[in-house]
Amino acid sequence: MKIIDAKNIDFSYDEITHAVKSVSFSVERGSYTTIIGHNGSGKSTIAKLLIGLLPCDSGSIHIDGLELSLSNLAKIRNKVGIVFQNPDNQFIGATVRDDIAFGLENHRIDSNLMDDIINEFAIKVNMFEYLDSEPTKLSGGQKQRVAIAGALAMNPEIIIFDESTSMLDPQGKNEINNFIQELHKEKDLTILSITHDIEEVCKSDNVIVMFEGKILMEGKPCDILNQTEKLVACNLDIPFAQKVVNELRLKGISISDNLTLESLVSEICLLSLKK
Amino acid sequence: MSIEFKKIDYTYSVNTPFQFVALKQIDLNIEMNKVTAIIGATGSGKSTLVQHLNGLILPTSGQLIVNDFVINANVKVRNLKSLRKNVGLVFQFPEYQLFEESIIKDIAFGPKNFGVPEDEANKIAKASLKLVGLDESYLEKSPLDLSGGQKRRVAIAGILAMEPDVLVLDEPTAGLDPQGAKQMMELFKKLNTVHNKTVLLVTHDMEHVYNYCDNVVVMKKGEVFLNSSVNTFFENTTYLDELNILAPNIIRLKNMLKNHNIDVSGCDDIHSICDKIVKELK
Numbered sequence: 001m002k003i004i005d006a007k008n009i010d011f012s013y014d015e016i017t018h019a020v021k022s023v024s025f026s027v028e029r030g031s032y033t034t035i036i037g038h039n040g041s042g043k044s045t046i047a048k049l050l051i052g053l054l055p056c057d058s059g060s061i062h063i064d065g066l067e068l069s070l071s072n073l074a075k076i077r078n079k080v081g082i083v084f085q086n087p088d089n090q091f092i093g094a095t096v097r098d099d100i101a102f103g104l105e106n107h108r109i110d111s112n113l114m115d116d117i118i119n120e121f122a123i124k125v126n127m128f129e130y131l132d133s134e135p136t137k138l139s140g141g142q143k144q145r146v147a148i149a150g151a152l153a154m155n156p157e158i159i160i161f162d163e164s165t166s167m168l169d170p171q172g173k174n175e176i177n178n179f180i181q182e183l184h185k186e187k188d189l190t191i192l193s194i195t196h197d198i199e200e201v202c203k204s205d206n207v208i209v210m211f212e213g214k215i216l217m218e219g220k221p222c223d224i225l226n227q228t229e230k231l232v233a234c235n236l237d238i239p240f241a242q243k244v245v246n247e248l249r250l251k252g253i254s255i256s257d258n259l260t261l262e263s264l265v266s267e268i269c270l271l272s273l274k275k
Numbered sequence: 276m277s278i279e280f281k282k283i284d285y286t287y288s289v290n291t292p293f294q295f296v297a298l299k300q301i302d303l304n305i306e307m308n309k310v311t312a313i314i315g316a317t318g319s320g321k322s323t324l325v326q327h328l329n330g331l332i333l334p335t336s337g338q339l340i341v342n343d344f345v346i347n348a349n350v351k352v353r354n355l356k357s358l359r360k361n362v363g364l365v366f367q368f369p370e371y372q373l374f375e376e377s378i379i380k381d382i383a384f385g386p387k388n389f390g391v392p393e394d395e396a397n398k399i400a401k402a403s404l405k406l407v408g409l410d411e412s413y414l415e416k417s418p419l420d421l422s423g424g425q426k427r428r429v430a431i432a433g434i435l436a437m438e439p440d441v442l443v444l445d446e447p448t449a450g451l452d453p454q455g456a457k458q459m460m461e462l463f464k465k466l467n468t469v470h471n472k473t474v475l476l477v478t479h480d481m482e483h484v485y486n487y488c489d490n491v492v493v494m495k496k497g498e499v500f501l502n503s504s505v506n507t508f509f510e511n512t513t514y515l516d517e518l519n520i521l522a523p524n525i526i527r528l529k530n531m532l533k534n535h536n537i538d539v540s541g542c543d544d545i546h547s548i549c550d551k552i553v554k555e556l557k
Binding site for chain 2: 016039136140141166170171173174196198232235240243244251252261264265269272
């Protein structure tokens with residue numbers, strides 16, 4: 001069942017920058033999809049088109065069967081949450097509590113209910129004891145978790161992450177990546193994540209590769225991430241394990257594609273036993 | 276020539292309710308003509324530390340020496356301009372600071388501010404642009420029409436145009452696509468090896484630390500946790516475990532192979548490791 005269905009969408013910022021060129025793709029309900037692509041390939045523009053922050057020049061977008069249009073905008077935004085890149089740019093409240101409340105207030109949730117909802121999602125993202133903390137007291141990873149709590153509190157069906165971990169330190173990045181994985185598993189939430197993190201791509205169900213405003217390839221990570229030449233040509237990278245595989249093949253070893261070091265090393269051990 | 280931090284403390288918003296100690300008793304020597312990585316968790320003091328290097332913030336106590344320049348806490352600093360010419364500081368997302376109508380004007384802005392005549396400034400701008408790997412066809416273009424990676428190159432060229440001996444960069448590859456990040460790191464390595472610049476960079480990327488840096492300074496809660504060569508740092512996984520940092524791929528692969536009794540000691544790149552694996556399999 002398709003929860004996102006984009007058909008022939010087009011968008012230009014001005015006469016020169018044709019950011020998205022007749023792009024069609026769909027996302028299955030409950031799946032984890034990643035979008036990769038070089039800087040300026042149109043990834044973030046697509047995210048903005050999907051939540052109606054930018055209007056398509058042509059083409060159509062359906063979210064959960066509902067066509068994205070001006071009259072449907074509020075309904076669509078109830079279904080789609082988004083977390084952006086910079087933790088400092090999206091912290092609106094004076095405290096964590098205010099920040100999570102912001103979306104709820106905008107949706108005119110009864111203030112009697114609001115406290116319970118805020119507590120629930122603060123606990124969910126492990127920020128309950130910080131409810132009255134100011135943003136300056138929080139790390140980048142903590143701010144991103146608050147942003148996620150704010151998005152979750154709207155009870156969306158889809159969450160879009162637009163390079164949400166790229167400004168975090170390794171620990172913050174792990175923390176958020178693991179958290180996204182958990183959410184995906186337990187809530188049947190549809191995840192669409194724009195990322196440069198190849199490890200995250202390996203763990204996703206599907207990956208879409210953007211190049212100069214168009215979709216170059218899409219499919220399962222194992223069928224995409226082994227295409228070394230194509231990926232490098234569009235300024236991307238392949239997993240380290242696959243680099244080792246490529247090098248071993250050059251040296252005459254017959255070995256299968258591997259996305260992770262764990263699977264690579266077990267295959268090497270098997271091969272070594274068989275020799 | 277040296278960069279030395281001597282018992283430096285830095286406190287933000289002294290004597291206010293927001294008072295916050297960012298650096299505690301920093302004693303640190305930075306080796307000249309090397310590439311040094313500054314790593315550490317968010318809020319560990321990395322950015323505060325590097326902003327001392329060109330006097331953007333001044334120590335609350337202690338002494339900083341950068342080449343011939345000495346800054347003592349609570350003593351009025353004279354001639355900061357000469358320090359700032361010597362140490363070029365590139366902020367996070369420097370491309371947001373591009374503002375001129377053409378790339379040549381943007382790059383020449385710095386040297387002109389330091390009193391270099393226009394002709395000479397333009398000459399330097401051209402050379403700096405070449406240094407960051409963009410050709411002269413870009414000179415008259417608007418910096419705002421470039422891609423993310425190109426913009427960042429132009430912003431860095433603007434700093435290089437001041438011909439600093441020391442280049443300090445705060446997370447220079449954040450947000451760049453993988454190849455863009457790789458080219459950027461290769462540029463810094465070249466500025467170090469070919470042009471003899473001392474390079475300090477704040478980064479979260481252990482692959483970059485391993486592949487491009489000579490030394491590493493680890494910051495933890497406002498203190499220097501460790502200052503060592505990159506090789507020593509990654510040799511000893513206890514440091515990495517203590518800091519909760521995942522080792523670079525090469526090291527992880529080596530450790531995993533070692534655990535399976537495949538000997539890869541002495542190998543430090545993908546080619547030599549693969550040679551050993553091939554030997555093992557044949």
